[in-house]
Amino acid sequence: MAEFRMPSLGADMVAGTLVEWLRRPGDRVRRGDIVAVVETQKGAIEIEIFQDGVIERFLVDVGATVPVGTPLALIAGAVAPAAPAPPPVRPEAVVQAPAPPRMPLPGPGAGRPLASPAARRMAEQFGVDLRALRGSGPGSAIVSADVEGAAKAPRRFDPAEMRRAIGAAMARSKREIPHYYLSTTIDITATQQWMEARNAERPPPQRLLLAAPLLKAVAIALRGSRELNGYYTERGFEPSPAIHLGVAIAIRGGGLMAPAIHDVNNLGIDELMAKLRDLGMRARSGGLRSSELSDSTITVTSLGERGSEAVFGIIYPPQVALVGLGKPTERPAVLDGKVVPRRTIVATLSADHRVSDGHRGAIFLSEMDRLLQAPEQL
């Protein structure tokens, strides 16, 4: 028997409100399954479970606000994550009475999503677009609970709450973390040209944005700079073997989130681009998973085309570094003794002096620079 606890979705989170159970007692769950929705200052987040097992019973009622770490449910047949690994338990087949043959559900009419009458009426009331929803009903039809879930998230989002949360985390960071800052200008002409050549053959939805090669370069450069990737806790610094990049995303109506893209160093460039698009959409529509909010090992903030030249960010605790990417800009550069226009970007590093020194940070930034000169190898 193991306990499924209210997860911490960031250093600033002290409590969460259980909005909905998505599974029920008796359900078999696997590591990574989404089992509940929790309301935080960052909006409604889908919470994953980290054990295999069967939900024995719920310990917290829907609507309750409980501190991080509070047991939410008991998981039978589960092994607490910290315990030594036992031989894997093979789930017994669940014997079910055969369902009597029934009429197959009709597919949706031309261009119309399959949705129940109740879901349609509720969608109309709340102004929810049914086409954006995934159905959980018979034949994967969208049912009222699906619409309710979608309607809840945006209505509950409170920009003032989020501002307070950001403030608390940043104040703590500035109070506790001795930041040092480095800055370097990287020539991205090669990367830009490589990307444009690649995009020319592709339809718009499959084109790369500059963010993809930049993130990939950050991830690969981090392989050699363990002191920048991990968590600083009461036990000191713990480097992370995995590289999960938190990508700062501005939220419409104010606010900021930095959900993670997992194992970026192992992703192909197109795969990374797809994840980036998906994450942006979900961050704005409120469909983020708990692990995406809680397990970034470093954050990247990228100001993009409309940004400033450089950004010196504040580290998001318990992480120990933040990479800032300024606006890509044509600048005069000296190449072979001549001044020529080159496309450049200012890359910055904010890092925790308790863990690393400027020397390490400089190695990291030069490694990024080197990688971006050979983008085809990313």
Add this chain to the structure above:
Amino acid sequence: MTTLPQQSQEISYREAVREAIREAMVGDPRVFLMGEDVGRYGGCYAVTKGLLDEFGPERIRDTPLSESAFVGAGIGAALGGMRPIVEVMTVNFSLLALDQIVNNAATLRHMSGGQFEVPLVIRMATGAGRQLAAQHSHSLEGWYAHIPGIKVLAPATLEDARFMLAAALADPNPVLIFEHVMLYNMTGTLADAGPVDIRSAKVRRSGRDVTLIAYGGTLFKTLAAAEMLAKEGIEAEVIDLRVLRPLDTGTILASVRRTRRAVIVDEGWRSGSLSAEVSARIAEGAFWDLDAPVERVCSAEVPIPYPRHLEEAALPQPPGIAAAAKATLGR
């Protein structure tokens, strides 16, 4: 021997019906019972055993084997001011009295411009499960529920078996009471039971996930299905229709609007059945509240088989009811 037994002691459904008849006979001299084998034999299902000795052949009357004749006589007696209880052995035999019931009992009040009332009660056994084969295993109460001018009751609980008769006798219109053959041996206590209405459906189990609608013999199978569902975390609400005509649409719709899902369990055949009527009313009254198509669990559309395993397979059973409920939840 006119004292009634203590209500808190163990009692069978059969005894509950008998006590209801005794109470009516004791309380109103206009009440009498007639039917095939109800006197000397004590009733085909032993419901009226002992009543001949207690009330005599004037009030407990064995009739010839002619349903048309004795149901017609009951209608005449009711028109004449008596309060007859007519027992028809099983619903299949009632087909011989259809003309009396549909053409006379149900219409005379209307045809006489309200001058005549027909305060007649007809009791009959219905349903399958006792290996009585295709000619004695029908569930035709849904047919009668089609007819304006009569009321149709389906007591499933001991309390309804014990107290619906009094309300039926008090009604100035013909009332048909269908007693499911599998319920006669059911026992329990009647503590705190009292007069019941013959207007409303009752919620027999509360739940928020799906509404299961049943009556008569399928009520307890449906409650068993709800128990199976509860083990899987599904909270099913179970409605006992009790009154098949007029249907208590309000109770059905109120529940379905809450759960957004409905399964109708009916031992009648699906085509043109009472389950079809309930389904239509849900579609008419709660369409915009539905999250899933209405499911029905009915008898297989075959003459009810004699062999036990085939008979069981032909009838609604708890696993099938539970599976239909899960289908409405997409599980």
